[in-house]
Amino acid sequence: MSPGKVQVIVVEGRELADKDLIGKSDPFVELWFDKKYKQKTSTIKNNLSPVWIEGLEFNVDKHEHYLYLRVKDDGILLDREIGEGKVDIKEVYSHGHMDVWVKLPKLLGLRSNGEVRLIIEYART
Numbered sequence: 001m002s003p004g005k006v007q008v009i010v011v012e013g014r015e016l017a018d019k020d021l022i023g024k025s026d027p028f029v030e031l032w033f034d035k036k037y038k039q040k041t042s043t044i045k046n047n048l049s050p051v052w053i054e055g056l057e058f059n060v061d062k063h064e065h066y067l068y069l070r071v072k073d074d075g076i077l078l079d080r081e082i083g084e085g086k087v088d089i090k091e092v093y094s095h096g097h098m099d100v101w102v103k104l105p106k107l108l109g110l111r112s113n114g115e116v117r118l119i120i121e122y123a124r125t
Contacts, residue, residue, distance in 0.1 A: 006058045009119040010041050012051045016114035019073040019080040024048050026074040031056055033064040043074040065090055071104060083113030097121045
């Protein structure tokens with residue numbers, strides 16, 4: 001695979017776990033291929049089914065097969081993790097795009113902390 005750009009559109013979340021004691025979570029999404037270069041969406045206040053529709057772009061090379069994501073609740077002093085997941089993006093390299101719901105499993109994967117919809121596109125540079 002040639003070097004290129006991956007554009008990720010973070011579309012929406014649904015049934016996200018509530019981490020706030022009062023009100024609902026204020027979720028945002030962090031995405032990365034390499035932990036040294038993370039990007040994040042804006043925060044959606046007081047919402048367990050947020051709609052972002054935000055595009056983020058990453059430079060990639062042939063070694064990057066997984067896109068990682070973490071959903072957090074934006075806190076005053078500390079952000080609390082709602083859940084995390086990963087996407088095998090080999091399909092993006094071969095077909096150019098994919099539309100996927102990423103589950104955010106709880107410990108041991110027995111239940112869910114919700115899911116996030118991503119549209120992922122690849123273009124060679």
